[in-house]
Amino acid sequence: xxxNNKSSVTENMGDGISLSRRNLLKQAGCxxxxxxxxxxxxxxxxxxxxxxxxxxxxxxxxxxAFETLTARESEILDALVSRIxxxxxNGPGAHEARVVHYIDRILAGPAGNLRELYASAxxxxxxxxxxxxxxxxxxxxxxxxxxxxVAMEAGDMEGFPGSSAAFFNLVRTHTIEGxxxxxxxxxxxxxxxxxxxxxxxxxxxxxxxxxxxxxxLPPSRQSAYDMAPYTKDPVSRPAANGGAAHGD
Amino acid sequence: MATELPRTQVVVIGLGAVGGVAVLPLVNAGIRxxxxxxxxxxxxxxxxxxxxxxxxxxxxxxVGKAKQEIPTVRPDDSxxxxxxxxxxxxxxxxxxxxxxxxxxWRLNPWDFKVVSETTRRYGVERLPKDSTVEDWPLxxxxxxxxxxxxxxAVGVSGYAGNVKGTILPQGNRxxxxxxxxxxxxxxxxxxxxxxxxxxARKLGWHPFQAPAAINSEVxxxxxxxxxxGFCDRGGxxxxxxxxxxxxxxxxxxxxxxxxxxxHARVLxxxxxxxxxxxxxxxxxxxxxxxxxADVVLLASHTYENSRLLLLSTSSEFxxxxxxxxxxxxxHYFSHHQGAPVLALFPHNLNNWYxxxxxxxxxxEWADDNFDHSSLDxxxxxxxxxxxxxxxxxxxxxxxxxKAPTWGKEWKAFLMKNADRYNVSYIQKTTxxxxxxxxxxxPDVKDALGLPVLRITARYRENxxxxxxxxxxxxxxxxxxxxxxxxxxxxxxNTMGASTHAYGxxxxxxxxxxxxxxxxxxxxxxxxxxxxxxxxxxxxxxxNPTLTAQAxxxxxxxxxxxxxxxxxx
Ligand SMILES: Cc1cc2nc3c(=O)[nH]c(=O)nc-3n(C[C@H](O)[C@H](O)[C@H](O)COP(=O)(O)OP(=O)(O)OC[C@H]3O[C@@H](n4cnc5c(N)ncnc54)[C@H](O)[C@@H]3O)c2cc1C
Numbered sequence: 123x124x125x126n127n128k129s130s131v132t133e134n135m136g137d138g139i140s141l142s143r144r145n146l147l148k149q150a151g152c153x154x155x156x157x158x159x160x161x162x163x164x165x166x167x168x169x170x171x172x173x174x175x176x177x178x179x180x181x182x183x184x185x186x187a188f189e190t191l192t193a194r195e196s197e198i199l200d201a202l203v204s205r206i207x208x209x210x211x212n213g214p215g216a217h218e219a220r221v222v223h224y225i226d227r228i229l230a231g232p233a234g235n236l237r238e239l240y241a242s243a244x245x246x247x248x249x250x251x252x253x254x255x256x257x258x259x260x261x262x263x264x265x266x267x268x269x270x271x272v273a274m275e276a277g278d279m280e281g282f283p284g285s286s287a288a289f290f291n292l293v294r295t296h297t298i299e300g301x302x303x304x305x306x307x308x309x310x311x312x313x314x315x316x317x318x319x320x321x322x323x324x325x326x327x328x329x330x331x332x333x334x335x336x337x338x339l340p341p342s343r344q345s346a347y348d349m350a351p352y353t354k355d356p357v358s359r360p361a362a363n364g365g366a367a368h369g370d
Numbered sequence: 371m372a373t374e375l376p377r378t379q380v381v382v383i384g385l386g387a388v389g390g391v392a393v394l395p396l397v398n399a400g401i402r403x404x405x406x407x408x409x410x411x412x413x414x415x416x417x418x419x420x421x422x423x424x425x426x427x428x429x430x431x432x433v434g435k436a437k438q439e440i441p442t443v444r445p446d447d448s449x450x451x452x453x454x455x456x457x458x459x460x461x462x463x464x465x466x467x468x469x470x471x472x473x474x475w476r477l478n479p480w481d482f483k484v485v486s487e488t489t490r491r492y493g494v495e496r497l498p499k500d501s502t503v504e505d506w507p508l509x510x511x512x513x514x515x516x517x518x519x520x521x522x523a524v525g526v527s528g529y530a531g532n533v534k535g536t537i538l539p540q541g542n543r544x545x546x547x548x549x550x551x552x553x554x555x556x557x558x559x560x561x562x563x564x565x566x567x568x569x570a571r572k573l574g575w576h577p578f579q580a581p582a583a584i585n586s587e588v589x590x591x592x593x594x595x596x597x598x599g600f601c602d603r604g605g606x607x608x609x610x611x612x613x614x615x616x617x618x619x620x621x622x623x624x625x626x627x628x629x630x631x632x633h634a635r636v637l638x639x640x641x642x643x644x645x646x647x648x649x650x651x652x653x654x655x656x657x658x659x660x661x662x663a664d665v666v667l668l669a670s671h672t673y674e675n676s677r678l679l680l681l682s683t684s685s686e687f688x689x690x691x692x693x694x695x696x697x698x699x700x701h702y703f704s705h706h707q708g709a710p711v712l713a714l715f716p717h718n719l720n721n722w723y724x725x726x727x728x729x730x731x732x733x734e735w736a737d738d739n740f741d742h743s744s745l746d747x748x749x750x751x752x753x754x755x756x757x758x759x760x761x762x763x764x765x766x767x768x769x770x771x772k773a774p775t776w777g778k779e780w781k782a783f784l785m786k787n788a789d790r791y792n793v794s795y796i797q798k799t800t801x802x803x804x805x806x807x808x809x810x811x812p813d814v815k816d817a818l819g820l821p822v823l824r825i826t827a828r829y830r831e832n833x834x835x836x837x838x839x840x841x842x843x844x845x846x847x848x849x850x851x852x853x854x855x856x857x858x859x860x861x862x863n864t865m866g867a868s869t870h871a872y873g874x875x876x877x878x879x880x881x882x883x884x885x886x887x888x889x890x891x892x893x894x895x896x897x898x899x900x901x902x903x904x905x906x907x908x909x910x911x912x913n914p915t916l917t918a919q920a921x922x923x924x925x926x927x928x929x930x931x932x933x934x935x936x937x938x
Binding site: 205206207208210212215232268271275294295298299301302303304306307315316318319320321322324325326327328330332333334335336337339346347349351352 | 565780
């Protein structure tokens with residue numbers, strides 16, 4: 123995806139008007155991936171491309187439900203994590219890897235205690251962007267957005283329960299986790315993160331040749347939970363194995 | 371009121387690495403054993419190659435008891451203790467041997483005799499000031515037969531360096547004499563470890579693949595390692611790792627003499643007016659039970675071993691069981707295994723599928739393997755260059771000062787360097803000191819309302835000097851292998867909750883400075899045996915588990931030989 127596409131996200135989704143415009147477009151059946159700013163290569167754009175072709179699939183919502191983030195929060199957060207791990211000429215980044223979906227799911231689950239922190243941090247980002255950049259964070263250009271992150275990282279932003287630097291570290295950590303964890307957890311869409319690192323993916327084993335230097339393994343493109351032994355589907359469950367098969 | 375259960379001969383508290391080994395010689399001798407384990411059974415299906423779950427979330431599917439009782443830590447008495455964010459131990463049948471790295475070292479003979487050997491070679495004044503170190507009440511040779519038994523029971527792969535005095539070049543030439551070879555050859559090498567071995571030889575050092583409780587070939591019913599690389603905080607998907615959950619525990623269950631009770635959380639060890647242990651009280655599913663037993667074996671890992679004793683107060687033991695001499699919690703230390711060196715190489719290393727136990731070791735700078743005459747410390751460190759890389763960790767890699775930590779340049783840096791760095795693992799001699807100890811935290815409680823443990827401890831000069839010295843050696847090694855950039859981590863501070871934790875119930879002949887006798891039975895409570903690294907008085911320069919397992923086997927062997935006098 124190109125930088126232009128992403129700019130169109132921020133422009134078109136920077137206020138409530140563009141949202142209703144999006145709905146209008148959608149109902150009119152003339153949605154394009156570019157207008158919606160969903161990156162090429164992402165599965166979401168595939169859905170969209172199919173959507174324009176088939177009236178039935180067209181009704182598939184563009185944005186899946188978030189567990190806890192509001193739509194507006196998700197846009198601001200998406201723009202923010204996209205500055206940490208940007209999409210650029212080197213390839214897709216946090217946006218395409220759907221890091222925000224990863225964060226949404228942890229905030230609704232194991233990191234639920236951080237939900238309020240994220241809410242106030244996002245508000246603080248908006249307030250700072252308004253007073254220093256003259257608009258919403260999502261409406262700033264890349265340099266303007268980066269300036270907000272620089273201030274946040276330096277601990278110079280107000281409105282955070284702790285230091286803004288601590289929140290920066292947190293969201294950076296979550297960006298890394300979202301981009302590079304198993305796709306099962308909602309991020310690392312299409313193995314974008316693993317490809318970025320050159321990680322050939324989870325495997326059940328490796329041969330002596332696989333671990334020689336200079337060896338270039340093809341990516342496995344599997345989630346751990348695509349593998350039969352770990353699926354939680356009882357139908358495809360293998361017989362319990364080894365000495366670990368004792369009941370409770 | 372606690373429901374009283376039928377009597378058993380031996381109750382074992384905790385079926386982890388150590389308790390899980392102890393049950394085998396007991397049932398082999400026809401003894402009825404009840405194992406009380408806070409966690410549950412896990413199967414290979416629970417061991418998906420999932421870095422987020424293993425390394426970031428610390429296995430949420432298990433009981434998580436350890437996480438409810440994370441110790442508080444402070445460097446000394448005058449500082450405020452704060453609770454850390456994690457506890458590395460596992461609650462499940464097999465305990466931490468499910469998700470440990472499985473490096474399975476024997477200690478060096480020197481580690482058993484630090485006081486007398488240092489005095490003999492360099493003079494008594496070379497013993498670090500304030501250290502409470504004592505010689506162990508046994509020697510390497512006393513423990514050798516038990517090392518051998520455990521190596522064969524759980525299955526250890528490795529190359530002997532010294533069989534009955536004959537030095538063998540493929541193994542560790544500095545190790546104590548072994549009675550025979552390992553049951554399996556060592557784990558395989560990789561391109562990266564071969565490169566490190568070549569560099570070490572250029573320096574005149576003697577690299578070798580260190581021992582691991584991971585099958586390098588089929589062993590009994592279990593296959594050889596698949597090398598998929600998720601050992602670190604991950605259970606083995608093919609049971610090639612010699613966790614007690616797939617070795618000694620199922621083996622012991624075949625006898626019909628071992629009853630495993632899962633989700634049983636022991637609250638206290640009870641005693642009678644004569645100061646003898648009568649059994650244990652535990653909670654399971656909201657109910658409280660009393661399990662009477664002839665002998666109690668405490669094997670709940672170093673931190674919980676001290677905590678359970680301190681929580682078990684009675685009129686005979688007002689300060690906690692076996693603690694009238696006030697030695698429970700004393701001589702605590704956690705292994706100085708931090709202070710790593712990071713290296714960046716100018717080419718990919720292809721380390722994505724390595725195990726942490728698959729690597730190459732250098733032992734010339736460990737223990738007393740080198741002359742300390744002109745140095746100002748005793749002991750040393752084992753240098754370990756290992757494979758093992760996973761994507762989230764790679765995403766968090768240091769940028770070596772070459773790029774910012776976010777944005778476009780960071781992304782470009784990651785794309786180029788994610789497979790080009792390595793982090794050393796250096797395990798260093800760590801000693802017990804006056805003022806380093808465990809007790810109950812006065813304020814912080816676990817989910818049951820019981821106080822968590824408080825760690826008051828910091829590394830002292832001897833540990834920090836070893837750290838600096840071994841970092842020099844590690845840097846020399848990485849540079850010889852072609853590393854272009856090196857970062858040295860800080861030398862260390864507090865001895866926080868650690869994967870390698872020692873002391874608190876130290877073993878020794880003197881009852882005034884030790885909790886258990888030379889066979890592992892409490893000086894003050896004759897039918898209470900204590901198993902685990904909590905009895906160890908020195909760390910050596912290598913992981914503790916095989917030694918703790920060998921000591922446990924020896925304790926059981928003593929019990930079996932002296933059953934009548936111990937049971938009374
Ligand atoms: C990530 C990691 C890597 C490691 N790598 C190595 C290595 O390579 N080599 C090595 O030698 N060591 C290694 N270690 C250390 C090793 O795991 C420990 O030394 C070893 O497991 C200690 O054995 P244990 O039986 O004392 O404790 P554990 O194995 O932790 O077992 C204790 C058991 O007691 C149970 N328990 C605790 N409290 C209670 C209670 N109140 N009631 C009932 N049950 C209870 C627990 O649930 C657990 O199952 C590693 C540790 C970690 C965390």
